[in-house]
Each structure stands twice: as C-alpha cells, then as structure tokens.
Amino acid sequence: MVATDDATQLTTVDELPENDSFLFTVLEHDGSKGEVILVNGGDCIAAWRNFCQHETDQRLDRGFGAAMRDGEIICPKHGSMFDACSGHCDNGEAKGSTLLSVDVAVEDGDIYLTDRTCDFLHEGGIEDDDDEDDGMPSSSSHLTF
Template sequence: MRELTTAETVREEGSWLFTVRDRYGELDEVILVPCEDSGEHGSTSGRPATDGGVEAWINRCTHEAQRFDTGRGVPMRDGQIICPKHGSMFDSCSGYCDNGEAADTTLPSVEISVRDDGRVVLTDDEFTFVGEGGIDDNEGDDGPASTSHIGF
C-alpha cells in the first residue's frame, strides 16, 4: 500500500495524476477523480464507489487511448470525465461511457482505498507507485531530447 494524496485535494483540484509501473515493468498513468455517487449516473459497472468519494482510472480513453489529463487536470462536467479528443463522457464513479465514440466501454480501474482520515492509498497489487504527475514527469533526466550538442 502506498499513500498518494488526500480525498480533499482531489475534490479541490478536480483530479490528481500519478504514474505507476505495471507487473510487466511498463509505465502507465492513473487519474484520481471525485466521485459523488448520487445515483444519477449510478455505478453501472456494478463496481461500488469507494468510501470517501474518490475513484482511480487509467488515464486514457477506451476509444483511441487519448489521455484525459495531459498535465492540466482532467476535463470534467457534472460528474463525468470528458475525452478531450472526441467528447465521449465517462461516469467518474463507474467509469462507464454511454455516448460518443467510446460508447458501451468502461475505463480500466485501479484499486484504491480512502482511509478514515481522508488519505487515498494505492491498494492495487498490479501496480507500483512511481511518482506524482505524468510519465514524462517521472522518467528522470536523461539529458537533452535532441541529439544536437549546439547551445544557444
């Protein structure tokens, strides 16, 4: 288990992005989003919302692997995650999409829990925490991206 952030931070900022390594050693991004399961959108996947009002999803649309959070936060409206490329909307509590290009798909989930004190903890055995932020933020500094050694 790895402490990530607090549920209060996720609600105040609207989302929280972090990087994980899967069991095959591949990096992936995960978003934490507020989930206020009011019943309007329901938990259509049959997966109950976590206690504490936060859910975790892999940071990409099921249609074309478009990242939701590109470093500026997850676009959301009325409890739904919006794909910035095609506008498909995913329920933040269930991960289910009932419209657009990604209709009838569900976002891959990442197991978390919210402690009584509001701390969000990564509990998914399939992933190891790498760091806060996106993959590009966590790859380390390997020098310049260009092969040119010319400086200005």
C-alpha cells in the first residue's frame, strides 16, 4: 500500500505504454537537481537516474523519450542496452554496470514516486525548468537537425 501523503503521483500505467519512458526532474536532498526516467519494460515499471553508467554525462532520455526495444533501454551514444526491470547491462561499453534506481510504486494503476532521497519537481528534463529563464533555450545546443 502506498502512503499517498508521502508519495507523488507521476502518471498511470495506461499512460505509459510498454517500451516507453516518462522523463521528470527531481530535487535531491543536497539541493541539486537530477533527471529520472520512468519506464515500462513490459514485465515491470521501474525508474532510473537518467544517465548511462559508462559515461555519466550521456542522458538516456534526451527530452524526447528513451530509446527502448524488447524491454531494454538503449544508450543513444554507445548502444549499450540496460534491462528495464533490473537496470543491468550485459553488452557494449557499459557491460557489467547497473543503472541507479529510484523508488516508485504502482497502486490501482497509478504510478507514484516513493523514493525518500529526492522530491518531484516537474515533468520533463532539468532544462524544462520554467523558474530558471523566460522559457527560451539558453544556447543553440538545444537545436536538432
């Protein structure tokens, strides 16, 4: 049973299709911000810190969904594949590593953030934080062609 007083509802199982992800930003207890991806691996709903274990500045979800196939999260830079349920990688540059988990719970089809090490800030990535600017990108590096 989820204590909804201590948990934040993120989305629902129906709104998170299999092999899909949901990106959100959290406030860490040290005051820093972090990104988390919530994934539906088919056999599980899990949440992971949004970076590859091989190269921590490489985001798995760059703002338009994590690449996923057959219950695995694919690093867009190295091609390493992480099991969506366990976070473990057995191939590529990140072989032998495991994604850092974030606690979530599913109750009555609703998905809640239950991790006590962070607090939900907003849907989307850190760059989507409306409090930091007027909504305009801070540089042209946000452009994709």
